[in-house]
Amino acid sequence: MKDSIIRGIKFIGLGFLEPLIRLINKEEPKKNTKEVMRKIVAPIASVFIFIGLWQLGSSSLYNKEAAYKIEAATRNQGEEAAAKLKACMESGDSNCQPNTLPSPAQVYAAYQVLLEDHKQISADKKAFAEKTFEMNKKRVAQGKRAITYTGRPSFVDQIKTSLKTVFAGFLLALFIAVPIGIVLGLSKTLRGSINWIIQIFKPVSPVVWLLLVFMIVKTLTKNSDSDSSFIISFISVGLCSMWATLVNTAMGVSSVNTDYINVAKVLRLRPLQKIFKVILPASLPLIFTGLRITLSVAWMVLIAIELLAQSPGLGSFVWEEFQNGAMDSNSKIIVAMFVIGFIGFALDRIMLFIQNLVSFEKETI
Amino acid sequence: MAILELRNIYKTYNPTKEDKGEILDNINLSIEEGEFVAIVGFSGSGKTTLVNLINGLLKPTEGEVIFKGKPVEDTSHERGVIFQNYSLLPWLTVYQNIDMAIQEAFPKASKQEKDVRVKEHVEMVGLTHALNKYPKELSGGMRQRVSVARALSMNPEMIIMDEPLGALDALTRGNLQDEILKIWEVNKRTALLITNDVDEAMYMADRIIPLKPGPNATLGPEFKINIERPRNKTALNDNEEYKKTRLEIIEYLMDLGEQQAAKSTSSYELPDLQPKDFRWDAN
CATH class of the missing domain: 1.10.3720.10 (MetI-like)
Incomplete structure (x- = not known):
């Protein structure tokens, strides 16, 4: 059973999970713990370090861009406009955010927006297909081209x-x-x-x-x-x-x-x-x-x-x-x-x- | 009439260059039908080149290789070859490896005949249980047996063995020697064995010919082994004739080796190096 699982995961290229399976089966705990650390824990840790560095980088870029924007507003429109802009930025309003490298959280949010958007569009498509089903049948029977969805x-x-x-x-x-x-x-x-x-x-x-x-x-x-x-x-x-x-x-x-x-x-x-x-x-x-x-x-x-x-x-x-x-x-x-x-x-x-x-x-x- | 004849063979790999690097020179050999001949030589003396000339993979620079009265132009199914490194195709099973040879040698045979022939030869070398295994799943000895079966399955008139047992351990080697002899004795095909082991050559062959080491390797005087078959390995050790011939061959080869060594040392120039004392208290 265990061996066949290991063979299976190796076959599909997930060989790094092998020590974990062996560890769960209480096989050579010392050696396999070490292997799990090396092959699973360390790579995951590196992902978190990467995200951390990204967060640091994006927030420093954000601050730089924000400081520049406020300074420009002060120079061109006066103190009052600058204060307003600053308040707007701190409130998180998307209209006045500085445009720079997005943080991991923003990227994740964008990912969800895209998914929502996809759901919306596929629902639209489905509705469109249902609506035009009868009509398309007739059109095809008449030798005309069927109407297709041409949305975004x-x-x-x-x-x-x-x-x-x-x-x-x-x-x-x-x-x-x-x-x-x-x-x-x-x-x-x-x-x-x-x-x-x-x-x-x-x-x-x-x-x-x-x-x-x-x-x-x-x-x-x-x-x-x-x-x-x-x-x-x-x-x-x-x-x-x-x-x-x-x-x-x-x-x-x-x-x-x-x-x-x-x-x-x-x-x-x-x-x-x-x-x-x-x-x-x-x-x-x-x-x-x-x-x-x-x-x-x-x-x-x-x-x-x-x-x-x-x-x-x-x-x-x-x-x-x-x-x-x-x-x-x-x-x-x-x-x-x-x-x-x-x-x-x-x-x-x-x-x-x-x-x-x-x-x-x-x-x- | 001799089945195989080598006439004044001369072989070099770069005939135009100043340093020709001759491999073989003045090789003359004649093998009778049904005879078992062994050629014994040091490693690097051009044994494999000689084999490739006979099986048709190489052509001599000068001289002729005559097989059954006709000069050898190319490889042929009439001469089966057993290579030192088995040369099985790793992506084919035992069955497929042998089947490939049979497909080529008997293109007109029916599917069933071919199938029977493959199985017959696998059985002959005792590997029926491994019929559908891949070469990498087999031991060295088993692989060489497949190679033997493949060579014999084409029903060649002559078998050429290029150090077939060179890479095997002593025990497997002994077993395979017996098996090859047993198969050979059934229909007495002509056999040529290339080896670096005098005992192996004496146990298996009718005639032993030493190959003097290259460059310019040439064949030495032949030694006849007049011992009745089937030979018994343990009894051989007490056979006076065997002992005498063995001593002669080994002395001959040792002499050759010494001559070679004497020739080669003279050309070295030793560097002018003095030992130096690196110990702490030396300075």
Whole structure:
């Protein structure tokens, strides 16, 4: 029972809980207490220290900004206005708060606002769907287009859009980079002749990729009404992120252990058999390392690309909040930052999980 | 007629450079069908290069490797190879590892025939219980048995063993020697064993040929082992013939080793170092 639980949590990447489970089962208490301290208590403590430092930093920035505002008011509008402003700030009225790094509490509040907002919007959507259900049925029967909800997307909707974009971009990178990487890995001549393209395009900034893709897609989608901003952003994400997989696949395929290659030769495996039974399995660990880098790069550049391509998603959310300049905009941006971070982390874990599922070598980091 | 012939083999890895770094030079060898030949040599004397020339992984710079009257151009199913480091594919089970060889060697056989053949060979090396295990779950000896089964499953006319037992402990080694001999005696395939263990070579082979250490490794005079099979390890120790031949081989190899050592020391120049006293009271 206990062992199977431990195996289970290790499998899904939560191996750090192992000493806690062993401790609960009264197994080697001394050693496991130490392990719990090291693997669970210390990381949690570091989170609190981080929040504490953040609180200190934000309050000192707040004070600086407030002092500056009051001073400016004194200079421009006189003592009375300054006193009023100060009273307003102390009352906590959101209209006169200084605009600076938000504190953890403000960020948490913004998070709840966003959740409320999401509930509100999904309720609206549901109501809208119910209301238009009958009418849409008729419209479809008449061959007209159904009426869809066109209201503002909620924060959660933005996350979903972003995930969709990053997933499409990742798949594009996978289907371009892995086959090309295998071919490059197998042929020294090709590797040598294409190397310059890889070396030149690898360091190109996401922004430039976006512009390049924009130039091409704009022309290609001239006469169709498809969602070109989505197409542009996912293709850019794919192109930016595929290089790590391409390079790693080529390297993995070209550096397969000579013992395995000798076996393939001695058994006289046919070329396809050799690729699928020997070379690919042997280079899977490196291919997956590449895919993991690709996914994290894809998620990282996604924000910048959405921001520029005007395609909906977390990137445009962040940008709109920044432009918006409302009182809790800064807090919402920080919420988005954490959400981006957590999703990036989760995506990497999922990749690790898949890697352990298909690869003969187990990796733990 | 000899099944395998090496004619004036010369092998170097960088033929164009000044320092050629010759590996093998002037190798001549002829192995009869059904014979069990052992080549004994020091580590680093070019044994693996010789094996790779015979199995077709490498080509000689000069000279010819003739197998059944035809020059060896590439690897072949007729020559089964057992590698020193087992070379099993870690992502395949025992069954799959052997099945892969059979798929290639008998592409026309039915699925069932192939299945039977895999199981037959796994049983031959006594690993039926481990049929669906992965190599990492097996001990070194068991892995080498899988490797033996894989080589034999292709029904080769000759088995080439490159220090097959080199990485095993003494007890496992002894057992596997017996097993390989037993399998060999059933249908008397031609066998070539490369080893660094004189006793192993004497116990298993009909003929022993020492490989003089490289660079420019070449084969020494052969020693015939005229001891009846099946041989008994304990009885061998009292066999006069065995003792005599063993002494001859070992003396020959020791002489070679000494010559080698004498050659190599002359080129060192010792640095001019004087011991210094670092104790407290020295200053």
